[in-house]
Amino acid sequence: MESTLQQEATVEQAVELGLLPEEFEMIKSELGRTPNFTETAVYSVMWSEHCSYKNSIFWLKTLPKDGPHMLVKAGEENAGLVDLGDGIGCVFKIESHNHPSALEPYQGAATGVGGINRDIFTMGARPIAQLNSLRFGNIELDRTKWLVKGVVKGIGDYGNSFGIPIVGGEVFFDESYNTNPLVNAFSAGIIDTKKVISATSKGPGNPVFIVGSSTGKDGIAGAAFASKDITEESADDLPSVQVGDPFMEKLLLEATMELSETDAIVGMQDMGAAGITCSSCEMSAAGGVGMDIDLDKVPTRQENMLPYEILLSESQERMLVVVHKGKEKIVKDIFDKWDLHAEEIGVVTDSGRVRYFSGGEIVGDVPADHLVLGGGAPIYEREYKEPAYYQEFKKFNLDMIDQPEDLKEVAFRLLSSPNIASKKWVYEQYDSMVGTANMTTNRPSDAGIVNIKGTERALAMTVDCNSRYVNADPEIGTMIAVSEAARNITCAGGEPSAITNCLNFGNPYNPESYWQFVGAIKGMSAACRKFETPVTGGNVSFYNQTVTNGIEVPVFPTPTIGMIGLVNNKENIMTLDFKHKGDLIFVLGESKDDISSSEYLAYYHGIKASPAPYFNLEEEFALHQTIKELIQNRFINAAHDISDGGLFVTLVEMGLPEGLGFDIVTDSEVREDAFLFGEGQGRAIVTVNEDQEDAFIEHMMASETKFTLLGHVTKGKMMIDDEHFGFIEQAKEVYDNALGKSLEN
Numbered sequence: 001m002e003s004t005l006q007q008e009a010t011v012e013q014a015v016e017l018g019l020l021p022e023e024f025e026m027i028k029s030e031l032g033r034t035p036n037f038t039e040t041a042v043y044s045v046m047w048s049e050h051c052s053y054k055n056s057i058f059w060l061k062t063l064p065k066d067g068p069h070m071l072v073k074a075g076e077e078n079a080g081l082v083d084l085g086d087g088i089g090c091v092f093k094i095e096s097h098n099h100p101s102a103l104e105p106y107q108g109a110a111t112g113v114g115g116i117n118r119d120i121f122t123m124g125a126r127p128i129a130q131l132n133s134l135r136f137g138n139i140e141l142d143r144t145k146w147l148v149k150g151v152v153k154g155i156g157d158y159g160n161s162f163g164i165p166i167v168g169g170e171v172f173f174d175e176s177y178n179t180n181p182l183v184n185a186f187s188a189g190i191i192d193t194k195k196v197i198s199a200t201s202k203g204p205g206n207p208v209f210i211v212g213s214s215t216g217k218d219g220i221a222g223a224a225f226a227s228k229d230i231t232e233e234s235a236d237d238l239p240s241v242q243v244g245d246p247f248m249e250k251l252l253l254e255a256t257m258e259l260s261e262t263d264a265i266v267g268m269q270d271m272g273a274a275g276i277t278c279s280s281c282e283m284s285a286a287g288g289v290g291m292d293i294d295l296d297k298v299p300t301r302q303e304n305m306l307p308y309e310i311l312l313s314e315s316q317e318r319m320l321v322v323v324h325k326g327k328e329k330i331v332k333d334i335f336d337k338w339d340l341h342a343e344e345i346g347v348v349t350d351s352g353r354v355r356y357f358s359g360g361e362i363v364g365d366v367p368a369d370h371l372v373l374g375g376g377a378p379i380y381e382r383e384y385k386e387p388a389y390y391q392e393f394k395k396f397n398l399d400m401i402d403q404p405e406d407l408k409e410v411a412f413r414l415l416s417s418p419n420i421a422s423k424k425w426v427y428e429q430y431d432s433m434v435g436t437a438n439m440t441t442n443r444p445s446d447a448g449i450v451n452i453k454g455t456e457r458a459l460a461m462t463v464d465c466n467s468r469y470v471n472a473d474p475e476i477g478t479m480i481a482v483s484e485a486a487r488n489i490t491c492a493g494g495e496p497s498a499i500t501n502c503l504n505f506g507n508p509y510n511p512e513s514y515w516q517f518v519g520a521i522k523g524m525s526a527a528c529r530k531f532e533t534p535v536t537g538g539n540v541s542f543y544n545q546t547v548t549n550g551i552e553v554p555v556f557p558t559p560t561i562g563m564i565g566l567v568n569n570k571e572n573i574m575t576l577d578f579k580h581k582g583d584l585i586f587v588l589g590e591s592k593d594d595i596s597s598s599e600y601l602a603y604y605h606g607i608k609a610s611p612a613p614y615f616n617l618e619e620e621f622a623l624h625q626t627i628k629e630l631i632q633n634r635f636i637n638a639a640h641d642i643s644d645g646g647l648f649v650t651l652v653e654m655g656l657p658e659g660l661g662f663d664i665v666t667d668s669e670v671r672e673d674a675f676l677f678g679e680g681q682g683r684a685i686v687t688v689n690e691d692q693e694d695a696f697i698e699h700m701m702a703s704e705t706k707f708t709l710l711g712h713v714t715k716g717k718m719m720i721d722d723e724h725f726g727f728i729e730q731a732k733e734v735y736d737n738a739l740g741k742s743l744e745n
């Protein structure tokens with residue numbers, strides 16, 4: 001055995017590959033010898049944070065995983081699966097592609113879209129919709145503009161070519177993201193629940209195929225690259241950025257869908273992080289089997305690729321498929337038809353070990369279970385401590401801020417803030433209508449809504465996280481992120497079902513960053529239990545920070561929540577736009593004297609140090625039940641949650657689609673700027689046709705939710721306390737064009 005292996009690796013090589021010295025000792029102990037370089041490289045990617053979650057799994061295991069609609073739990077497959085009834089399921093997931101996007105924004109973002117869609121169709125589901133959550137630094141910096149343009153074009157070009165509509169998302173700017181933008185991509189697909197393809201290998205003697213693209217030197221050690229800091233030298237890591245081909249992926253999708261209709265497949269897994277290494281080890285461990293893989297049979301783009309390069313390459317549009325022996329021709333014929341590689345590169349064994357061969361020799365021999373999460377991969381409980389700023393932020397008091405004299409000027413300034421203004425410049429580069437399933441193209445809703453063809457039902461989906469809130473208070477801020485996602489689904493006429501998360505944080509070895517992570521997990525658990533929205537999976541992205549004057553500053557902690565919900569009856573889809581002049585405008589929930597962590601406080605007053613805004617989980621939950629009842633009883637004709645920018649921005653957004661205005665009165669017991677621009681949670685605006693007023697009020701009196709008549713919808717004038725705030729057309733001009741002007745200047 002010894003003679004066939006390459007020379008032994010050194011502890012220095014192991015550390016350079018990202019392993020800790022003590023981990024190298026663990027590997028030696030398990031193998032009973034010193035691993036060679038190829039084996040050490042295999043361990044380095046499998047035990048990277050990206051694949052093993054070694055610094056996060058201890059806390060991730062505390063998240064709720066059970067719910068009324070769950071079919072596949074977190075960690076069991078490539079993506080989560082929930083039951084939509086009638087034998088239909090929804091497969092969905094969100095993942096980050098942050099570090100690749102920081103260096104090569106176009107390819108980094110494009111391959112993030114490609115990878116997340118492969119996770120969906122590898123399970124046998126056809127993707128039907130995509131969302132994304134993007135964070136960038138100071139919009140005035142040239143680098144930020146370059147990153148925004150590259151990322152948006154990458155997402156648009158890949159998604160549009162692949163043919164899946166982008167039905168929503170969010171974009172947020174803050175200087176904490178200057179070096180390290182966040183690119184989180186979400187995809188959802190529909191599946192026949194009897195035809196789910198598992199990422200499991202079984203049956204010794206069954207052949208193993210690699211299908212799709214050739215393997216090249218792009219993306220080598222990308223998983224390890226994702227598990228370290230971005231520095232000035234990171235440009236040297238460009239081979240760690242993959243290159244995508246959406247047309248190839250479209251062929252791969254169709255071939256996979258065809259293959260899923262046959263009885264040829266045992267199991268299949270996307271080759272994302274860590275390529276062949278990850279899929280061969282994880283599939284083997286999942287089935288309690290081993291594999292022998294001949295690397296000489298892998299189709300490559302470059303000549304003379306070394307074994308470790310083939311194993312660690314993250315070239316896109318590839319999958320590993322285990323096939324029932326005797327059904328090889330079925331697979332080959334389907335992939336030939338779609339003009340794709342389908343090469344038999346190995347066989348399932350009963351050894352529990354994955355052995356890699358090259359030139360007739362064994363170049364790696366590793367125990368599958370020892371490499372994977374849930375098996376032998378290390379689990380660490382990292383130290384955490386509350387940062388000093390947390391108590392400082394709590395000292396903020398509304399009385400410290402003088403109310404501006406000209407609130408109309410404040411209102412228009414807010415509409416031009418890059419975090420409030422329309423993201424039209426972004427989404428107009430995306431195809432939202434391809435595939436004919438999007439139901440919110442013409443009339444906007446708080447969530448993206450996609451038709452489930454042939455049924456009464458539709459699927460609602462959203463991505464949400466206000467990372468400023470999470471930074472101010474990780475636990476409360478993350479509860480708010482889950483609650484806002486649920487509020488968006490509810491306001492759109494849906495029933496929240498389950499979430500996927502993308503946890504973007506700083507360095508886990510920094511106790512203050514890790515404290516933010518732990519707080520976020522606690523907040524997410526509490527809110528998900530309340531809303532009965534279990535966590536189906538997602539990913540963790542640590543090591544996100546910006547270097548300022550030689551000091552590492554973590555990005556705002558950003559636990560992005562992707563949520564799906566079910567609209568049981570398409571008749572109940574609720575849009576956010578004002579419908580008619582004269583409709584009554586009500587606010588549900590209580591407005592507070594609170595401007596903490598609001599865009600108004602940060603953008604207009606330039607004050608960053610304040611706690612999270614007002615939030616009460618019980619009140620929030622009660623509000624959602626009230627909104628559901630109002631929609632089902634047809635008491636309201638529009639609903640829009642109050643979030644970023646506060647009540648004023650919510651009203652403007654409701655007026656824009658039909659060019660209608662509003663005439664409202666503020667609450668004399670709440671400071672006017674807090675009433676208009678505060679972001680206290682648990683509130684929504686609804687409009688009621690005058691004919692329904694009595695029924696609406698009677699229903700509300702019996703509910704637990706406070707409600708207040710604000711005023712009525714106008715033909716286009718914006719009136720607040722009898723003061724003229726301009727016309728909706730003027731607001732539209734500012735709101736629609738501010739972001740484009742900032743990016744193009």
